[in-house]
Amino acid sequence: MAPKSRTTLRDVAQAAGVSVPQASLALNGQGRVAAGTVRRVRDAADRLGYRPNPAARALRLGRVDAVGLITRNLSNSYFLDVLRGMEAVTSSRGSHVVVMDSGYDSATELAAVRRMADGQVSALAIAPVGGTEAVDWWRANRPELPIVQINTSPSPVVTTVGPDNTRAVTLAVDHLAGLGHQRIGFVCAPAADAADPDRTQAYLVRAGELGLSPEILPCRLRFDDVRDLVADQLADPGGMRTFLMNSDYTASAVYRAARDAGVEVGRDVSVLGHDDLPTSGLLAPAMTTVAFDRRLVGQIAATELLEPGPAPRTAMVPVHLMVRDSVADLRR
Amino acid sequence: MAPKSRTTLRDVAQAAGVSVPQASLALNGQGRVAAGTVRRVRDAADRLGYRPNPAARALRLGRVDAVGLITRNLSNSYFLDVLRGMEAVTSSRGSHVVVMDSGYDSATELAAVRRMADGQVSALAIAPVGGTEAVDWWRANRPELPIVQINTSPSPVVTTVGPDNTRAVTLAVDHLAGLGHQRIGFVCAPAADAADPDRTQAYLVRAGELGLSPEILPCRLRFDDVRDLVADQLADPGGMRTFLMNSDYTASAVYRAARDAGVEVGRDVSVLGHDDLPTSGLLAPAMTTVAFDRRLVGQIAATELLEPGPAPRTAMVPVHLMVRDSVADLRR
């Protein structure tokens, strides 16, 4: 037992009394081989515990049974659900997931894309930091390999999958306005590198329709940066008190700032999140947020990578508002 | 541009006017080649944008630049931090990480281990479901490839890395007892497949020292199972009201059950968690829990995989108690 060298296709062929290529054909089952032979080869393979060498396959076939996932913020457990979704479909299809994180840094992101492109994976899911550089690079340099964007604005040239941003924002603005909020602070990445400008767009549109004057609060989307932004607002008597966030992760930074400032979420300050993470309903107070099937995003992404359609498509997963207690009722 | 076939080492060699093996040596820099040649080859490689083919390397070298991570519960965002830690060190060392999830299922776990062993990775980090089957299989079948266990009891035969379980439990029991809790429900996986029996051991020991009669509550560690267990206890007038958990993830299930039952955590029911997830301090009430550097676990694990020591070792990361408000003060 415990052979020092793994059992190879040749061992199988030998045990089955056929040639190596025969064995290969028999196992890959293209049908071009006698039924009896197939059985003998299969038996031998099972008996010897044969497992094909992925490196050899990869070298020969020029592709590898792996898909990549590059996140912009592996601290946000939203991406854990995306990963879970991807893992579920890949592992049921004999593939697997390679994960890298850009940490909201474009240079790191580009490096990760290049590493992935070196042959680690044969398809890529990416939640880009912002801008299109990384994705463009992939499309230019690996045009034959599928790519999907996660949680970005729809694109005509590349498949995207994520929540329905426009509806998410509209739902949120309506809810806020309905509770009497006149000033709604929309927190998003600086326009230069926003991955989802459609969110901002939807905000502007809906605010306009409702006669609200939009207030965009650009901010790097790291926890500490958001917390500091909110802290500044809270320290200012005329500062913003209502925050529409793009994730529960950043929304929890608002909670943190409020707690630090000694003010109460849902009364003194209002927050509306996005993602409905499992803990969001357990916060104090429970967070009002936009919910959707997070795993589904990963599942769709992986499926799209494994079986790419002929043309780019936009997969929007339906969202709904999860009303809880983090938005104050400002009506008399 | 966008060559249909990637630039290979042969292209580089040709451009540099040397043979392929020369080019290989020049790039891998074993020093056995003339300085001028090295420069020419390097230049050519840069100019052509040469990137070595990992599949070819893997086939030739018999190893691959990847490490695996098999979690038992990818829903628990603790593992996201482990992953982050691993990703940080692998990506700085030209390696990468492949993630699979067993979902607390032994059969899935074994399948994952075998898939990893097929040549996807050259080292494995695993948070086992419980039992040693999967790890034993790896050690028997891939004795030359490093493996580390994450969040398990220390072992004499395999490297383990995780929080200091004994201290974590002792700290927790002391805190609970100090606040007047006589009955402390210790929730853990059924003994048959517990990954960390040392926790139970520590609980038994400390409870004994304190003159408390131990009450072990075996339970599958999925969110819903824990929630149901706690719900049952709460429905029983003589049921347990104090829960010592092995993770914030399961602890949040106690919150959920309490909320569903209309009772208040930190007053009617007490919970003490483990991991100090980012949101735990924002729950209602803030969770008292055992804190430690979660990323560090992943960093140590990855380092250990990339540069295994001569003998198995036990890496315990220090823990401390994060006292907040989820444990009631039962003293008069």
Add this chain to the structure above:
DNA sequence: CTGTTAGCGCATTCAG
């Protein structure tokens, strides 16, 4: 110091 030869394990030509 350099080039030649060889082979990792597999799948796809080709002949028979």
Add this chain to the structure above:
DNA sequence: CTGAATGCGCTAACAG
């Protein structure tokens, strides 16, 4: 239907 030959890209052994 089968076997023999070829090469994916790379590196480890040699020989010069």
